[in-house]
Amino acid sequence: MLTTACVALSSLAFVAGHVLARARSRRAAPPPAGRCKEEATFATLHIAAMAAPALRTGLNRDSARKAVRHLRALLGTRAVAITSTEAALAWDGPCTDDVVTYARAALAAGRPEVFAGEPHGAVVVPLTVDGTVVGALAAFDDEISAALVRTVSEVGRWVSGQLELAELDASRRHALEAEMRALRAQISPHFVYNALTTIASFVRTDPKRARELLLDFADFARYALGRAHDFTTLADELTCVDRYLLLERARFGDRLRFSMQVAPEVLPVPVPFLCLQPLVENAIKHGMRGRRGAGEVRVVVRDAGPEAHITVEDDGAGMDPECARRILDADPAREGSGIGLANVHLRMRQIYGDGYGLVVETALGAGTKVRLRVPKTQLSSL
Numbered sequence: 001m002l003t004t005a006c007v008a009l010s011s012l013a014f015v016a017g018h019v020l021a022r023a024r025s026r027r028a029a030p031p032p033a034g035r036c037k038e039e040a041t042f043a044t045l046h047i048a049a050m051a052a053p054a055l056r057t058g059l060n061r062d063s064a065r066k067a068v069r070h071l072r073a074l075l076g077t078r079a080v081a082i083t084s085t086e087a088a089l090a091w092d093g094p095c096t097d098d099v100v101t102y103a104r105a106a107l108a109a110g111r112p113e114v115f116a117g118e119p120h121g122a123v124v125v126p127l128t129v130d131g132t133v134v135g136a137l138a139a140f141d142d143e144i145s146a147a148l149v150r151t152v153s154e155v156g157r158w159v160s161g162q163l164e165l166a167e168l169d170a171s172r173r174h175a176l177e178a179e180m181r182a183l184r185a186q187i188s189p190h191f192v193y194n195a196l197t198t199i200a201s202f203v204r205t206d207p208k209r210a211r212e213l214l215l216d217f218a219d220f221a222r223y224a225l226g227r228a229h230d231f232t233t234l235a236d237e238l239t240c241v242d243r244y245l246l247l248e249r250a251r252f253g254d255r256l257r258f259s260m261q262v263a264p265e266v267l268p269v270p271v272p273f274l275c276l277q278p279l280v281e282n283a284i285k286h287g288m289r290g291r292r293g294a295g296e297v298r299v300v301v302r303d304a305g306p307e308a309h310i311t312v313e314d315d316g317a318g319m320d321p322e323c324a325r326r327i328l329d330a331d332p333a334r335e336g337s338g339i340g341l342a343n344v345h346l347r348m349r350q351i352y353g354d355g356y357g358l359v360v361e362t363a364l365g366a367g368t369k370v371r372l373r374v375p376k377t378q379l380s381s382l
Contacts (some may be wrong), residue, residue, distance in 0.1 A: 047074045048158065055162035056169065059127065059135050064089035067159075071137070075155060077148070078120050079140040082159075085133065095140060096120070103136035112153045114144055123149050125156035129163050194281070195220065195244075198251045209250065216246045224274065234301065234308060234374075235267040237276045241299070244277050248284055256288065257296040266301055266308040269376050272347055278340030279312040279358075279370050286368060287314030306376055313369040324360040324368070341370070348372060 047070050054066035064082040069092040072080035079093025083103040091099065096117060106113040106124040110133065115122045121144040127135045137156045141148060195217045202210035220243035223236070238260070249256055280297065287295040295316060302309045330342045345358040352375060362368040 044074065052162055055159060056166045058166040058170065059084065059089070059163055061089045068092045071155060071159070075139050075152060077139045077141040081138040081140075082135060083138065084135045089135070093140065094120070096122075099138050102138055106136050107133050112149060112156070114149060116144075123152040125153050127156060127160050127163060129160065129167050134163065192221070195247050198247045202250065213247060213250055216243055219243055220247070224277070230273050231270045232273050233267065234269045234271050237271055237274070238262065238267075238301075240274070240277050241280050244280065252284075252288060255294050256284065257294055258298075259296070260299045262299075262301040263303040266303050266376075269308045269374060271308075271374050272351055275344050275347065275372070276310065276312070278344050279372075282340045283312050283314040283368065283370070286319070287316035289316065291316065304373070308374045308376065309371070310374065311369055311371050313367065315367045318362045318364050318366045318368050320364060321362060324362050328358060328360065344372075
């Protein structure tokens, strides 16, 4: 990506020189050279910035239509056209019917081609993405000079650079989507195993209780395993936590104490699907481990202006802070303790940015508190 960006910058620098030369040739009394150079640089960067967003979506009719008029302004020619390998996608200005024929010739040659014609000649350059020709850029003008050929070639390189960035963006987005699906797939079997183990313990000793728990588990599974999107509301996440606690209370009885304090105004806030239950599960697991008496888990959800702040805390044995750091940095795909924390930590950072991962406060003998922040902004499903 760095190489692509460098090519784009060098291409724009060359085009700025062409814009400067054309500006000087059109003015009877040009301003001082320094001022004219600044104006040309600004004009080039401004026009490029207007064309770039469309090109960064890839090469198609819509992106070509949005970008072509800006490319014509950048080149200052009579007309500009953008083609795919098979057809003209968009044009601006009096474009001839020969544009597809010209484009195919340039694509076959794999290099810029110049064509004489009436009423305008044409310069056609191939557009490439990762070494593969995907289309062509054609510029039509009254006079085809060597300077125009070089300029159209440089603009073609810049357009190709934007299309390569679009391809990289799409690849990164697809990789993120696949990784997010994989992370979600890791969580669900973990839930199922723990829940069914709890229910199984009641099958012989208390069949009626086992049936009730099985119905609770069905409600839980309907939510945990049946979601079609990656986001839900905080209210739904807390309901999921409540269903999970019904199963855990059956397992631990009075030994497990649980409290939840939630600001009502944050209940509609969108949150990543299954971001709280793994934290509660982790708190119960480590808070109850190795203790004979009761343990307590507390969930607090506060309204913090543009964000919702959530803490999940237990009064268990705690851990060394360095151990907590290693858990967060662990690969979520690796089997072992802490997979829930590492998974949620990674998903939060992928969705919102590095500043939104989990924060773990812990020490030996002092319990563990996990904090997370969630922006209130609605996000689309990945």
